[in-house]
Amino acid sequence: MSKKELGLGLLLIIIGGITAALNPLFLSGVNLLNMANLIGLFGVFSIGQGLIIITGGIDLSVGSMFALLGVIFIDLLVNYELAWPLALLVVLAMGLVLGLLHGLLVTRLKLQPFVVTLCGLLIYRGIARYYTNDATMGFGYATNLDTLTWLASGRSFGIPHPFIILLIVAVAMYVLLHRSVFGRYIYAVGRNEEAARHSGINTNAVIAGAYLIGGGLAGLSAVMLVFYTSSVSPSSFGNFYELYAIAAAVLGGCSLRGGEGSILGIVLGTILLQILQNLVNILGIPSSLNFAVMGSVILLGVIADQQLGKRKQARALSRSQGVAPAPAE
Amino acid sequence: MLLELDGIGKTYPGVRALDDVSLTLHAGEVLGLIGENGAGKSTLMKVLGGVVPPSTGQIRLNGRSYDRLTVAEAQAEGIAFVHQELNLFDNIDVAGNILFGREPLRGGPLQLVDRKAAAEQVLPLLRRLGADFAPHTPVAELSIAQRQLVEIAKALVANARIIILDEPTSSLTLSETARLLTIVGELRASGTAIIYITHRLGEIIDCADRVVCLRDGKMAGALPHEEITHANMIRLMIGRELRALYTPPARPPGEGGLSVKGLVTSAFPHKQVDLRIRPGEIVGLAGLVGSGRTSLARALFGIDPPLGGEVLLDGQAVRISSPKDAVAAGIYLVPEDRKKDGLVLDMPIAENITLANLHHHARAGLVDRGAERRTAEAQGKALRIKAPGMEVAAGTLSGGNQQKVVLGKWLSMEPRVILFDEPTRGIDVGAKGEIYALMRALADRGVAILMISSDMEEVIGVSDRIVVMHEGRISGALQRDAFSEKAVLRLAIGQDGEAAES
Numbered sequence: 001m002s003k004k005e006l007g008l009g010l011l012l013i014i015i016g017g018i019t020a021a022l023n024p025l026f027l028s029g030v031n032l033l034n035m036a037n038l039i040g041l042f043g044v045f046s047i048g049q050g051l052i053i054i055t056g057g058i059d060l061s062v063g064s065m066f067a068l069l070g071v072i073f074i075d076l077l078v079n080y081e082l083a084w085p086l087a088l089l090v091v092l093a094m095g096l097v098l099g100l101l102h103g104l105l106v107t108r109l110k111l112q113p114f115v116v117t118l119c120g121l122l123i124y125r126g127i128a129r130y131y132t133n134d135a136t137m138g139f140g141y142a143t144n145l146d147t148l149t150w151l152a153s154g155r156s157f158g159i160p161h162p163f164i165i166l167l168i169v170a171v172a173m174y175v176l177l178h179r180s181v182f183g184r185y186i187y188a189v190g191r192n193e194e195a196a197r198h199s200g201i202n203t204n205a206v207i208a209g210a211y212l213i214g215g216g217l218a219g220l221s222a223v224m225l226v227f228y229t230s231s232v233s234p235s236s237f238g239n240f241y242e243l244y245a246i247a248a249a250v251l252g253g254c255s256l257r258g259g260e261g262s263i264l265g266i267v268l269g270t271i272l273l274q275i276l277q278n279l280v281n282i283l284g285i286p287s288s289l290n291f292a293v294m295g296s297v298i299l300l301g302v303i304a305d306q307q308l309g310k311r312k313q314a315r316a317l318s319r320s321q322g323v324a325p326a327p328a329e
Numbered sequence: 330m331l332l333e334l335d336g337i338g339k340t341y342p343g344v345r346a347l348d349d350v351s352l353t354l355h356a357g358e359v360l361g362l363i364g365e366n367g368a369g370k371s372t373l374m375k376v377l378g379g380v381v382p383p384s385t386g387q388i389r390l391n392g393r394s395y396d397r398l399t400v401a402e403a404q405a406e407g408i409a410f411v412h413q414e415l416n417l418f419d420n421i422d423v424a425g426n427i428l429f430g431r432e433p434l435r436g437g438p439l440q441l442v443d444r445k446a447a448a449e450q451v452l453p454l455l456r457r458l459g460a461d462f463a464p465h466t467p468v469a470e471l472s473i474a475q476r477q478l479v480e481i482a483k484a485l486v487a488n489a490r491i492i493i494l495d496e497p498t499s500s501l502t503l504s505e506t507a508r509l510l511t512i513v514g515e516l517r518a519s520g521t522a523i524i525y526i527t528h529r530l531g532e533i534i535d536c537a538d539r540v541v542c543l544r545d546g547k548m549a550g551a552l553p554h555e556e557i558t559h560a561n562m563i564r565l566m567i568g569r570e571l572r573a574l575y576t577p578p579a580r581p582p583g584e585g586g587l588s589v590k591g592l593v594t595s596a597f598p599h600k601q602v603d604l605r606i607r608p609g610e611i612v613g614l615a616g617l618v619g620s621g622r623t624s625l626a627r628a629l630f631g632i633d634p635p636l637g638g639e640v641l642l643d644g645q646a647v648r649i650s651s652p653k654d655a656v657a658a659g660i661y662l663v664p665e666d667r668k669k670d671g672l673v674l675d676m677p678i679a680e681n682i683t684l685a686n687l688h689h690h691a692r693a694g695l696v697d698r699g700a701e702r703r704t705a706e707a708q709g710k711a712l713r714i715k716a717p718g719m720e721v722a723a724g725t726l727s728g729g730n731q732q733k734v735v736l737g738k739w740l741s742m743e744p745r746v747i748l749f750d751e752p753t754r755g756i757d758v759g760a761k762g763e764i765y766a767l768m769r770a771l772a773d774r775g776v777a778i779l780m781i782s783s784d785m786e787e788v789i790g791v792s793d794r795i796v797v798m799h800e801g802r803i804s805g806a807l808q809r810d811a812f813s814e815k816a817v818l819r820l821a822i823g824q825d826g827e828a829a830e831s
Contacts (some may be wrong), residue, residue, distance in 0.1 A: 179695045181687045188684055192673040197632070198664055199685035199738065200656030259675065 040162025056258025099215015191259030574790030597801025613792030674724030729760025
C-alpha cells in the first residue's frame with residue numbers, strides 16, 4: 001500500500017467517523033449495504049476509466065455508452081426475446097468494440113482522446129434517443145430474466161452482487177495492472193511513450209488495449225446499471241457518470257498526465273465519492289449541494305497531494321545528490 | 330567599435346565551455362565565426378544574447394561595459410539573433426511576427442492591433458529584403474528561407490546593429506543561399522554588423538571580412554580578409570592534442586555483421602547510404618550536426634523506418650518497420666537523449682533494465698519479480714551502477730549512471746548490433762572512460778558497434794574505423810592509420826574531392 005492510498009484510506013475513515021458520529025444511521029446495515037451496492041456499480045467502470053487515464057488518455061463517452069448499450073440490451077431481451085446469455089454477450093461485445101474503436105482512433109489516426117470520446121459521448125447519446133424516440137424503456141412483461149436479475153442485482157450472503165463483481169474485477173485488474181507484463185507496459189507508455197517505443201514495445205497496441213478493456217468494463221457496468229434502475233430513459237441514463245469515474249480515478253491517485261495510479265486507489269476513490277454522496281443525504285444537507293461537496297473534496301484532495309508530492313520530490317533530490325556527488329549535466 | 334568581448338570565460342561544473350575569449354566587431358563588418366561541434370560557438374553567442382551569464386570577462390557595447398547581459402539589455406543594445414531553429418509563431422501572420430511586442434495599436438483603451446498600420450510598416454522592409462510574400466501571409470505557409478527573411482526583418486525593426494546568423498543556410502537551397510549572401514552584403518553596406526556562424530567554409534569566403542575560430546572553448550586564431558582560404562580555416566579548426574584513448578580489439582573483426590545497402594532515410598529522401606559494420610569492430614560515425622547521422626540510426630532502429638534499401642544481418646535480410654522489429658533482430662539503439670528516449674525516469678532502475686525484455690522475466694504474462702531483481706542486480710554489478718538499490722527511480726541517478734542503466738537494458742539481452750548516439754554527452758570524464766571500456770568489451774564479445782559522435786577526441790580515440798557523413802550521404806571512410814582530425818573534418822564539410830594541399 002503506497003502512502004497515497006494510506007492517506008486516502010485515512011481520509012475515508014475520518015469522514016466516515018464524523019458522519020457516523022453526527023448520525024449513527026450511517027453505520028446501519030441497510031445504509032452500508034446500499035452504499036456497497038452503489039460502490040460496486042460505480043467502481044467497475046471507474047477502474048476502466050483509471051486504466052485509460054494511466055495511459056495518458058481519457059474516456060468521456062462511458063455515460064452515453066450506458067444509455068446506448070442499455071436500450072439495446074432491453075430491446076434485445078424484450079422485443080427480440082433473445083435468450084439472456086446471448087443478450088449479455090452482445091452487450092459486452094459491443095462495449096469491447098466501442099472501446100477498441102476509441103483506441104484505434106487514438107493510436108492509428110493520432111486523434112486526441114478527449115476529442116474522440118467527446119464525440120462518442122454525443123453520438124451514443126443521440127443514437128440511443130433516436131432509437132427509442134426518446135421514450136423510457138423497461139422490462140415490461142419480459143419473462144425468464146430471474147437468473148440474470150439475481151446475478152446483476154441480487155445478493156449472496158447478504159452482500160449485493162455489484163459489490164462482489166467489483167471485488168472480482170478489482171482483483172483481476174490488480175493482477176493485470178500491477179503484476180502482468182501488459183500492466184508494466186501501460187505504466188511505461190503512460191509515463192514516457194518515446195522511451196517505451198525505444199524499448200521495442202508496440203505502444204499503439206498497449207494504448208488500444210487499455211481502451212478495449214475500458215469498453216468491456218463499461219459494457220458490464222451497463223448491464224448492472226440497467227438492473228439497478230430496471231428501466232432506461234435514454235436522455236438521462238448514465239448522465240455525468242464519466243465524470244464520476246474520472247473523479248474517482250483522480251481522487252485515487254491517477255494523474256491526467258498518465259503513468260500514475262493504482263487499482264486500490266481507484267476503488268478507494270469510488271468509495272470516498274459514494275460516502276460523500278451518502279453523507280449529503282444522511283446529514284440532511286440539501287441534495288442540491290451534492291456536486292458542490294464532491295467538487296470541493298476532490299479539489300482539496302488534489303491540492304494536498306500536489307503539496308505532498310513537491311516535498312517528496314525535494315527530499316528525493318537531496319537524497320540523490322548525497323549519493324552521487326558527481327556532476328550531473 | 331560596436332562590440333568588444335574581453336577575456337570571456339564560462340565554466341559549467343566539470344566543463345570549461347569558454348576560456349579567455351576576446352573579439353571585436355565594427356559597424357558594417359561581417360565576422361565569420363567557425364569551429365567544430367562543441368567548440369564553444371553557441372555558448373559564446375548565448376553570452377552575447379544574455380541567455381548565459383559569463384563566469385569571467387567583460388562585454389563592452391556602444392561604449393558601455395557589462396559583466397553580464399540580460400536578454401532585455403542585449404536587445405536594447407541592438408543585438409538580434411537569427412536562430413538555427415527559427416523562433417517564429419507559425420500561427421501568426423508575417424506582420425504580427427515582425428512587430429511582435431511592438432504592434433501599432435488603435436481603439437484607445439481597447440488596445441486593438443492596427444492591422445493596416447502594421448502592414449504599412451512591414452511592407453517596405455519586406456521589399457528591401459526582396460521578399461515575395463505579403464505582410465498578412467501566415468508564417469505556416471512560408472518556406473524555411475522565407476521564414477529566415479521574416480527573422481531578419483524582425484531584427485531590422487528592432488533597430489538591430491548586430492545581427493547574429495547561426496547556421497543560416499543549413500536548410501536552404503543553393504539559390505536561396507546566394508540570395509541570403511546578397512542580403513548580408515546589403516546589410517553590411519547599410520552599417521549593420523553581422524556575426525556569421527557556419528560550417529560551410531565556402532560561404533565564409535564569399536561574405537566574411539574577418540574570421541575568428543574557436544577550438545575547445547579557446548580562441549584558436551583569427552584571419553584577416555586576404556588570408557581567408559579553406560586551408561587556413563581548417564588549419565585553425567584542428568590541431569589540438571588528442572589523448573590516447575584507444576584500446577585495440579582483442580581479435581580481428583569477424584565475418585557478417587550489419588550491412589546496409591542503398592538505405593534511404595526520411596530526412597534525406599534523395600540520398601542513399603551504404604554501410605558495413607563487422608562483429609567485433611567499433612565504427613565511429615562522424616559528421617556535422619544535421620548531416621544525417623541520427624537519421625541513419627533512427628532508420629536502422631525502425632523509429633523513422635527506412636524508405637528504401639536493404640539491411641542485412643549476417644547475410645540475412647531483415648525488415649525493420651518499428652523498434653520492435655529491430656529489437657527482435659538484436660539491433661539496439663542507445664539514444665542521444667536518454668532522458669526522453671532512453672529511460673522512463675520515474676520507474677525504478679530494475680524496471681527500466683527489464684523493460685525491453687520483460688517477456689523473459691515473466692510467467693503466463695505475469696512479471697516474475699525475483700527474476701527481474703536478479704537481472705537488474707547482475708547488470709548493476711557488471712556495469713558498476715552507483716545507486717542505493719535497483720528499486721530507486723532511474724531519474725535520481727547522475728548522467729553517467731543513467732547511461733549505464735540504458736546500457737544494462739540492452740546488455741541483459743542478446744545484442745548483435747548496438748548503435749550508440751552521442752554515448753557520452755553530458756557525462757563526466759571518469760564515467761566516459763568506463764563507457765569506452767564497456768564498448769570495447771562488447772565488441773570483443775562479437776557485437777558490431779556503431780558510435781555516432783560529435784566529439785572528435787572520442788571518434789578518433791575510440792573507433793577502429795571512421796565513416797563520415799555529409800548532407801545525408803557517406804562522404805568517406807578512414808582506416809585507423811589514416812585517422813586525423815583534418816581528414817575527418819575535410820570529409821565532414823564535404824571536401825573530399827578538392828585539392829588537399831595544406
